[in-house]
Amino acid sequence: MKNLLSFILVFCCSIIVLAQKTISGNITDSNGKALPSASVTIEEPGKNAILAYAISNSKGEYKIIFTSSESDVILKVKAFNQKTQSKTIKNADQTQNFSLAGETTEIEEVKIKTKLITKKGDTISYDIKAFENKSDRSLADVLKKMPGIEVNKDGTVLYQGEPINKFYVNGKDLMEGGYGTINNSLPKDAVAKVEVLENHQPVKILQDKVPSENAALNIKLKKSVTMTGRGEVGAGFSPFLWNVKLTPMFFGQKNQWVVNYKANNNGESVENEGNMLSFGSRWEGRRSQASQKSWTNVETAGTPNIGEKRYLLNNVHFFSANLLTSPFKNKEWELKANASYTNNSIKREDYQVSVYDVGSRTVPLGGTFTSSTSNNFYDNAAKGELIFTKNAKKGFFKNTTTWNSFWNTDRAKVDNYLPPAVGETNAIHKMAMEDLNSPSGIFQNSLSTIVPWKEKLFNVMSYVKYQKDRQTMSINPGSYLIDFGFGNYSKINQYATSKTLEVDHSVSVGFSYKKWTFTPEVGLNMNFNNLNSAINGEVGGTNHFLGSDMLNDVDWNEIQPYTQLGVNFKSQNFNLNMTLPVNFYGITYRDNIRNKYLDQSKTVFEPTLFANYEFASFFKLWAFANQKYDFGNFGFLYGGKMLTSPTSLRVRSADNIEMPEYLTRSIGSRLEYRNPLNNLFFNVRYNYSTNKRNIIESYKTNGFTNELVLETMDNTSKSQTESAEIGKYFPKYKMNLSVSATNTDSNSFSFFNDLRETDSNRQNLGIKFNNAYFSWLSVDYNVGFNWSKSSNTTDNIDVKTSGWNHNLSTYIYPSENHTFGFFWDDLTTKVKGTNFRNSFFDVSYQYTWVKKKIDFELKWLNIANRKVYETVSVDVAQSLISTNQMYIRPSQFMFTVKFNFK
Template sequence: MKIKISLFLMFFFSIITFAQKTVSGVVTDEDGVAIPSASVTVEEPGKDAILAYGITNSKGEYKVTFSSSESNVDLKVKAFNQRPQTKQITNSNQNISFKLQPEATEIKEVKLKTKIITSRGDTIAYDLKAFDSKSDRTLADVMKKIPGIEVKADGTIMYQGNAINKFYVEGKDLMEGGYGTISNSLPKDAVAKVEVMENHQPVKMLQGKIPSDAAAINIKLKKSVTMTGRGEVGSGFGDPWLWNVKLTPMFFSKKQQWVLNYKTNNMGEQVENEGNIIGFGSSWEGRRGNASQNSWLGVENASVPNLPVRRYLFNNVHYLSANYLTNIDKKQEWELKTNANYTNNAVERESTTYVTDFQQKTEYGYKFLNNFYTDKLKGELIFTKNAKKGFFKNVTTFSQFWNADRADANRWDVSGNRYGNQAVQSPTSSFQNSLSTIIPWKEKMVNLKSYINYQDDNQTLQITPAEYLKIPFIQNSSLTTIPFAPGSIALQNYRMKTLETSHSANISFTTKGWTFTPQVGVDFSTDKLTTNFDGTTTGVNGAPDFNSPLYDNALKFTEITPSASVGINYKNDAWSLFSNIPVNFNSIKAEDPTRNVNKSLNKTTFTPNIFVQYSFASFFKASASGNISNNFGDIQTAYAGYILTSPGGFNVMNANNPIPQTTSKSAGGRLEYRNPLNNLFFNAGYRVSNSKNNLLASSRVNSSGFSVIEYIESENSRETNTLYGEIGKYFPKFKTNASVTFNQSNTTSQQLRNNDFIDNKNVGNTLGFKFNNTYFSWMSVDFNASKGWTKQENGIQNNKTESYNHNLSVFFYPMENHTLGFYWDQINSNFGDTKYKNAFYDLSYQFSWASKKIDFELKWMNIANRKVFERIDLNLATVSQTTMQLRPSQVMFSVKFNFK
């Protein structure tokens, strides 16, 4: 790994030092008066291609950095009402000033033409109108076509391959990371521009002092006061009767913003995740995260196909959310935000799987029919001040879950068929409060942060009848099956109470672009776990006694980590650097008197991280990063009693095992190119990571696929090498956006299965292509495709699989206000001689009442009425062939409209 990191660093520094030259100077008129906003470009002689460019400031000063292999380059200056000037200069660092002569220009005809992509400093602005098609209605529809930007299926917006850290509307962060509601429902007609703010530091006090490597999105609206939103009401027939309702009114002004959202459907559209936090801001703002359950117990789950969700999701969902922001002071520095959402969702899922176990040379299968019930409520209250002379943010969050899962299971093997009903009840209460404030003190800044989290999880798993379980247990060093009594019930109870706190204080000193931030802090967490398994056996074959402490846990897991660190940050026009050098004093203790657990660990760790970025030649950015981290396990690796985490088998921990220790190291680098002058965007990178563990997972699997998972003390490692790249370009002349992506991942790891040591190696390659075109007035096309190759080698099986996916949408506009749509999803997979081809086709007709901005749509989905999806999966020692239930053919009629 050291050799790989060294080679990469050599590659990185060779990139940023190759032929980089800087030219600076002053541009004035003939009287010596500075000329602001003059453009300065560097070009190779005889070529119509700009190497780099700059704009003069209010003092007439410019600075341009470029790279070229030519011995001479042309330096050109242009300014309004001044005669353009060109100088041929040597390819070297130098200072060149210009004195321009006045030149009046007679303008015969004026044509206002807006540039589709413009750049100013670290902000790139996209004219939304240049990228939309007649079929687009919302912001998300258009953003998918903008070069350099990708909108993922879960709503996450990526810029140059990385997730954005903030999503603003007119500079205000109403959604606090849950921006999917706005991007999916804000009408495109309300938007003037989409701005990408590169290297965005969201805390204003830290701008220019603490750099950031993430980008943010800011939406510029056409009106300063905007009342808008999107609605849809639909009904249709399939099995059962279908409905779809979406109502999302919005309001934006300088002092207030709000979004209300109600969505319900049973036609396979996943709307309940729109409120998930997908933009996490800056760590200086405190902690942000999605509230989730500690889901230790679960029923056996039907498989999910790698298809668009609408193809397979049998749902009945109601999702309601409200977001409100207002300024509460005259200076408009203080903001009050309230966010709340409620989800009620019922999902049905079904699949059948046939498994071949190459290690044991056995075959078995199973069929699961699931019903998942989600019932959750979340509320937030947020106070924020984000000003140049002070920062304060307090977020209080409450979440309540009343979830439940059900499964009807059927398993078969050489011994015959078995049927079982499975149920999990899982209520959870959760409370968090995050506080962060930065106080100016003379020329310094003092940052105080506090985080408190309390959560209570209570879960129960029931299996009826218990003899459905063919769970292996070790008896006299051999593997046998627990003989449950016929007609009995197996019951696993679980409860865990968690308290987590984190407090820190730091002070920042800034001098000549450098910022030093020494910090002290302490993290404390305690988990109290109680579990009990209850079942009845026949009492033969040495059956286990479930009344023994072996099947109970009463564990207290405590972790205290005082820490001291120094943050080092630097920023100027070309360089950005931020690093953190912490020393952690880890103290961990696990106690369970009934199971004779008394483990402790006291260890000092050094976990530095660093990121450095260099901007050069106006369009390029090169960056490198590295970090070391330590993980000492958690309560899930410290208990010693058996826990039936799922009907697939017990999880077992050894009371004599030490506390797990994992040391991870990673390093990587990246080269970016984004040129708004020719609409070309490019990024490529490489990353290597390695983690070493002191415990190794050991699974004992019987011929029916049930298992017992233990952990033994044995050093093992996992290493992953990832190479990726993306290039995209917008062709204005043809109104076409195209991009190509590539990703290769190579992973090696170790595992024990039925006492066989397995050295597993996986190599995966993915090639992607995206294309959209709006050149013709009568047609628009959107096409996304990916091709994947995976190779697995582990001594038990050496296999190769291939996959191909594409999504095609073609819209025809035969007459004004009439749209015909054709949709084609294709998903193919190959394993040896076995090939699966799954094609899905949809048709739509839409009439637009243009003056009222109302659309009437009739859509026929899954025309071929394909009812199942087939897939092959490779696991450690098995190959699984799975058939999954899909939504049948269905027809929907919808009315879609803007609120204003």
């Protein structure tokens, strides 16, 4: 099947490329002077539709590529103060020159009509006024309505289905990837237009040398110097609810800053605005979202697949400040300082019923297990960052220093019930309190500089990271872990401390020959890690040693010298990027308690490739391929037992275990079409990957608990995905419509008491629609359908599931000052005749003080006062069906005052 689909995709793309034609030439006026900025279009006879277009350059030269099945086409040229010319020509490659006659026209009345979407070179511009509704207030509200652009639930902005690599405001990157704050709090009235910068290479000295596969977003404000921002203050019940959002912003030519304080207990995780959503270019050095190393966790209640405002029981305070300034007269140098602090507490609760079929290899006699979990999470996080940058055509320098600290405390209360097995009379009822303290500290410094010397570019990169994590988990009573042999203790404590030092240095030189750029590079990666862990039993406040099999003292060290060659080709319509690395992996694993030593020394070839080709003005064809080895990482192996959760005891080692060796190969293709002339965007994708492994994780399940060990066993999983998305804006009806579809086929292997193979097939269909045709009404509607089939080929078990969800937002504007809103969320899951439907309804009223741009909003959420969210899931590998009731926020009222700072 996958080979047939690959052949069809390549065949169709080949037909498109072979069928395209190219026309080029020169455009001059009657005096023979070159005419720049003249528009050239191709049309088919008898049809009022433009197939392709081009704009002449400063020399009057043009080149237009198109595809048509007609034998003749119409070539038309227009220029200001020149008489339009058109020719009917053969549909073939050729050269056509034009000499336009001057024409002066007296204009009695001029009507200016702004184009909704325009394209110039690699820049596509959206007129924000064309896509906004009366209910929209922030930039994020409007972005969701623009064809070709999506906004994920986590705030990530996608263009043609791919994440953007930069988010600029007036050409400056203040937020360095953490753009959620600006996106959510920048008033849409301050924005003139949104620009998509296709194939964006953020390092200026590499532009026209090293192509990029990603696009960037540039927000152009109406004023070059802008003081703006959004604020909200609200209160409500029940219980007592509050919400504060204060985000003033300043965007100038030399300085930019954003100060952000947000706090609430009404179910909005504002702290996520500090997450990094884009990472720029590898030439800028290394930056990533800092996270703790997790060795153990308390049992955690589930979260429903609905908007977090419906279930998140929180109390959060989040403060952040971002500053960009040019400290020197040379404005090419920029200093950025970012800081943030989060204090957050979250409550969560659920009730789960797990049913194993009779004959299940995990629980052969079958059975029904019930479990309830209640959590309290207390999180504190602080971050500080200094970035010093010079990004110029004649050189590049960037140094980023980041500090992160976490102080987290997690608590859980669990209640499990296991009815008596067949032939027995005693049920098992277990309750426990669980506590986890996990402080962490992280320091990172990244340096990258590119220096030109004659025709060459020298790049030096250096990265240093140090991280320390400590975790202490306590389970009370210890008899809760009787299945692991801990029943004689009143409390069980799991301790874990890890340290990581990572150092990465590289040097490269780039030189160009015509349209080619070659970049040889050498580097050295070093990674040194240590883990210490212990499980203690406690009786009467005294800790007891449980044996050396409960201890770990493990070192995992990596030394990886490498050399690679980067090859880049860039022409007007074709870009090629290849990275050809030869990597030497030297990895050692040492268990200091058991005197066990393993190592891996291997030299491998790990190439990556991407290429794109633009044709017929509006089409772009992409191709991707890569090969990557994985020889494990810190935490993959350890010989002592660890409670990774109170119900999971793991040993990631065995007497005959080998060092892991995973090989992943991926190929993919994408065809894009973006036509600003008729506001149409679409993309079609195909991806195929394999993952060959020599180790499998083996689980032994016993009711509520499971144990894990590693087994040496070759297994290969495969995945294939086909997807398509089309979006169009209809200006006559002020309507944006998009449709997306995805099909995924995959297989996987698992070991629950024995080996099982699982095949799965999943389809998704999504439709998005928004309309503001009537001045008194606007509608936003999203609906998604999903179908899946999971097959346990080992036991010959098939299970089908399905579901759908829709989100409706409707606003009615009886007058300029008044807005009524109605909101309906509906989600359904279905497995083996078990069907759960979850419906939610909200209403709102908003009065707008137009002169002051202040909104007064009253909102009633969850009118039906639904208190639980119900869902059903299946695990064919274990012949298990689980139903889950997750407790959510009850009906509540909120009164909020919203305003702009200026």
